Amino acid sequence: MRQYLDALKHILADGEDVSDRTGVGTRSVFGYQMHFNLQDGFPAVTTKKLAWRSVVGELLWFLEGSTDERRLAERTFEKDRSELIGKKTIWTANADSQGLALGYNNTELVKQLGPVYGHQWRHFDAHGDDLNGKADQITWLINEIKTNPDSRRLVISAWNPNQISKMTLPPCHTLAQFRVMNGKLSCQLYQRSADMFLGVPFNIASYGLLTFMLAQICNLKVGAFVWTGGDCHIYNNHTDQVQQQLQRKPHDLPNILMPVFNNITELLETNPKDYQLKNYKPMDSIKAPMAV
Numbered sequence: 001m002r003q004y005l006d007a008l009k010h011i012l013a014d015g016e017d018v019s020d021r022t023g024v025g026t027r028s029v030f031g032y033q034m035h036f037n038l039q040d041g042f043p044a045v046t047t048k049k050l051a052w053r054s055v056v057g058e059l060l061w062f063l064e065g066s067t068d069e070r071r072l073a074e075r076t077f078e079k080d081r082s083e084l085i086g087k088k089t090i091w092t093a094n095a096d097s098q099g100l101a102l103g104y105n106n107t108e109l110v111k112q113l114g115p116v117y118g119h120q121w122r123h124f125d126a127h128g129d130d131l132n133g134k135a136d137q138i139t140w141l142i143n144e145i146k147t148n149p150d151s152r153r154l155v156i157s158a159w160n161p162n163q164i165s166k167m168t169l170p171p172c173h174t175l176a177q178f179r180v181m182n183g184k185l186s187c188q189l190y191q192r193s194a195d196m197f198l199g200v201p202f203n204i205a206s207y208g209l210l211t212f213m214l215a216q217i218c219n220l221k222v223g224a225f226v227w228t229g230g231d232c233h234i235y236n237n238h239t240d241q242v243q244q245q246l247q248r249k250p251h252d253l254p255n256i257l258m259p260v261f262n263n264i265t266e267l268l269e270t271n272p273k274d275y276q277l278k279n280y281k282p283m284d285s286i287k288a289p290m291a292v
Contacts, residue, residue, distance in 0.1 A: 001045050001250050003034040004204070008196060008242050011234050018233075022291035026233035032194075033229070036208070038186075038222035041253025042277060043208045045201040047245050049282040053077075054090060055205045056272040063138060064268050065122030069095040069111035078271050081109055090202075091168075093290065098168035114166040117173075120158045138264060141178065145218045149180040159192075173203050178214070184223035185215040194229040197238040197245075198290055203227070209275070212256055217263060241288045254280035 015027040036043040044050045057076030066072070069091045070081045076089055085108045095104075095111035104112040119126065126134040137156040144154055155178075158171035172193045179186050189207045194200050208225050215222045234242055254277040261267040 001043065001047070001201075001253070003036065004045060004201065005047065005246060005250065007032055007034060007200075007232065008234065008246060011196060011232060012239075012242065015234070020233070020291075022235075024291045025236040027236070027239070028231055028233035030231055031229070032232045034204075034227045036204070036225045036227070038208060038211060038225055042212075042256045043204050043225060044254055044277055044280060044282070045204075046251040046253070046280075046282050047248040048201075049285040050201060050205055050280075051090075052205070052275075052277060052280075053272045055202055055209065056275045058090065059206050059209055060268065060270070060272070062118040062121055063264065065118045067113050067116050067119050069099075069113055070109060076272060078273065085109070090290075094168040102166065102168060104168075113168045115160070115163045116167050116169065117158045117171060120160050120163075120171070121156060124157075125160055125162055142214065142217055142264060145178065145180060145185065145214065145220075152179070154178040154180075172199065173207070176207060176210075178211075179223075180220060181223060183221055185211060185218065185220040186223035186225070187211040188226035188228060190228050190230070192230040194232045195291070196232055196234050197242055198288055200227070200229070200232075209256070212258060213261075213267060216258065216261065217267065235288075235291055237291075238288045241286045244286055248283055251281050251283075252279070254278055 011027055011029050015029045018026055018028050020026050054076055061072045061075045069089060072089050072091055073084045073087055074081050077084060095106055095113055099106050099113055106112060121138050122136050124135040124137055141156055144151060157175045159174040164170050173189055173191045175190045177188045187207055204227055211222055211225055257276040257278050259270050259274045
């Protein structure tokens with residue numbers, strides 16, 4: 001993960017100080033790219049501890065098409081929501097602030113976020129409870145990889161201009177393109193807005209895992225994961241934490257151990273505990289506030 005540390009250094013050295021939506025302020029660059037060879041190991045940051053259970057839980061939540069933050073809690077902690085009152089996820093603050101502002105009738109047991117990632121992945125542009133006839137991008141993608149592996153159109157999008165105003169948070173990771181070359185599946189992610197300290201290590205791990213999942217379903221090996229960022233920023237209240245992280249020397253990458261599944265239905269029957277990072281030796285966590 002030296003590429004990630006190099007990105008932090010680049011932003012600190014060459015970025016510009018700008019204001020932002022949250023009012024915190026950032027140091028930012030516009031446009032940056034990192035490449036990871038997935039055959040060299042799983043791209044999990046080692047200079048601080050990755051919230052792995054949360055990565056897996058959120059990805060499974062996306063893949064099942066849910067937009068209820070309490071369902072994310074169930075997925076992540078593998079308990080019924082009635083046992084998770086007061087237990088927070090990375091989406092709780094969005095549900096409790098923007099969700100209420102948008103008029104969603106959120107309670108301790110249901111916290112709607114609007115048509116965010118999972119909705120667009122599985123029911124693109126659907127309105128309300130009418131999910132018929134809308135694009136299931138994940139099912140389409142799997143079928144297309146299997147039947148048309150030479151395609152350069154293997155793209156899924158979470159960015160839907162028709163429904164941005166109904167989302168508690170417009171997608172930060174907006175579009176992913178997949179490519180099959182010589183029996184290996186690669187993925188390139190475009191992230192319009194990138195919180196480099198808190199968010200990006202999480203996003204890299206999430207789409208890295210998605211690539212491994214899709215490769216297994218489609219009977220392919222993994223290739224590369226390419227991360228491309230638009231507004232790449234370090235929040236002003238994360239600067240000390242970034243400097244602390246940059247003093248650390250990264251360890252070797254872990255390998256991923258996954259359950260066997262042959263299709264999306266079997267995949268969605270798995271749980272976070274089924275996914276393990278073998279030989280993952282991260283350094284201590286570095287806490288920082290999330291800008292909402």
